[in-house]
Amino acid sequence: MKIESLQNKKVKEWTSLKEKKERDKTNTFLIEGDHLLKEAMKHHLVIEVITTEEVDYEVPTFHVTKNVMEKITNQVTPPKVIAVTKKLEEKAINGPVLILDGIQDPGNLGTIIRSCVAFNMPNLLLSKECVDVYNPKVIRSTEGMIFHLNIVRKDLTEILTKLKETHQIIGTDVVNGVSIKEIEKEKNIALIIGNEGNGLGISKKYCDKFVYIPMNKECESLNAGVSASILLYELGGLHE
Numbered sequence: 001m002k003i004e005s006l007q008n009k010k011v012k013e014w015t016s017l018k019e020k021k022e023r024d025k026t027n028t029f030l031i032e033g034d035h036l037l038k039e040a041m042k043h044h045l046v047i048e049v050i051t052t053e054e055v056d057y058e059v060p061t062f063h064v065t066k067n068v069m070e071k072i073t074n075q076v077t078p079p080k081v082i083a084v085t086k087k088l089e090e091k092a093i094n095g096p097v098l099i100l101d102g103i104q105d106p107g108n109l110g111t112i113i114r115s116c117v118a119f120n121m122p123n124l125l126l127s128k129e130c131v132d133v134y135n136p137k138v139i140r141s142t143e144g145m146i147f148h149l150n151i152v153r154k155d156l157t158e159i160l161t162k163l164k165e166t167h168q169i170i171g172t173d174v175v176n177g178v179s180i181k182e183i184e185k186e187k188n189i190a191l192i193i194g195n196e197g198n199g200l201g202i203s204k205k206y207c208d209k210f211v212y213i214p215m216n217k218e219c220e221s222l223n224a225g226v227s228a229s230i231l232l233y234e235l236g237g238l239h240e
Contacts (some may be wrong), residue, residue, distance in 0.1 A: 003064045006071050010062060014050060014072045014084065020132050027087050029134040030072070032079045039144035040085045051081040059083075074136035087134065090152045093159075095187060097123035097167070098232065101156060101203040102195035103130045103224060110141025111225035112193070117145040119229075119236040126153045127203070129195075160206040163190050169208050171200050172227065177210035180234045189235060193228045 003011060014030070016022040023029045028047060031040055040046045041058070048060040052069050055061070069078040098121050103109055109131055116124050126133060133151055163169060167190040170183065183189075192207065194200035200207075213222065213230050222230070 003062060003068055006068060008068075011064075011068055011071060014082070017084065018074060018136065020135070023087075023132070023134050028084050029087060029139065030074070030082055030136065031085050031139060032073060032075060032082050032136075034079075034081060036139065036144050037081055037083050039147045040083060043147045045086045045088070045147070047084045047086060049081060049083045052078075053080050075140075088146070088151055091150045093123045093125065093150070093152065093163070095122055096189045096235070097121075097125050097163070097191075098228065099125045099127075099156070099160075099190055099192040099203065100130050100228075101127050101192055101201050102198070103193065105196055105224070106131050106135045106137035107141050108196065108223065108225035108228075109133065109135075110138045110143075112228045113138075113142045113149060113151075114145045115225075115229040115232050117148045119232040121232055121235075122150055124149055124151045125159065125190075126151065127156045127201075128153060129201075156201075156203050156206075160190075160203060164206055169206050171204055171207035171210045172231070173200075173210035173212060177212040179214050180211045180231055181214070183209075183211055183235070185235060191231060191235065193224055193231075196224045 017028060017030045031037060046059050048062060049057045050062045050064055050072060052064060052066055072082055073079060098116055113124065131138065139146060167188040168186055169190045171192045172194060192200060192203045213227060
């Protein structure tokens with residue numbers, strides 16, 4: 001029997017996960033579409049599946065009508081499947097780490113997550129001022145790579161004090177930095193990317209050195225997601 005009513009208790013629960021406060025309260029979030037579902041299933045994080053198709057999954061499966069799916073989805077065109085998924089476990093930082101100091105754009109964060117996986121950066125540290133990693137736009141733009149990365153959200157002052165003892169901390173600075181090509185590929189590098197508009201915040205005073213990306217002088221700056229991706233590429237292979 002399909003769930004048809006928009007007033008159904010489960011429908012209200014699923015819809016509430018569009019809000020950060022509910023995601024934090026339940027320690028769960030929504031994923032949409034077959035690809036993300038497959039990736040989450042590989043990591044045994046799926047709690048329940050909502051679908052408009054006559055298919056049963058390995059976890060509790062709820063069949064719903066199209067109008068219910070339209071209510072739950074964050075997309076203009078509703079997918080055929082949505083899942084309620086456990087948030088990722090935050091693990092200790094072991095090895096190199098990319099640190100984001102105040103990144104606000106969901107698309108940038110999604111791009112950075114994909115690039116971390118592509119270029120062998122195993123750890124991603126978000127400041128408390130960063131956009132929520134479980135924001136629906138972030139999740140979609142990661143293309144499932146969010147499940148292949150250790151993502152930690154911490155107060156930067158607290159954790160950078162500790163990382164200073166074990167890592168070489170590198171910030172980005174077009175004026176005072178050296179070319180990224182001059183940086184030695186040490187195993188314990190902590191690379192910091194700053195806010196899209198204001199650059200590095202409190203993290204700047206913890207940096208051991210600064211780098212920049214050599215580029216055409218006609219271009220003043222790059223998108224934060226693009227910058228992070230280039231820097232990660234240059235530092236690629238740190239954790240192979």
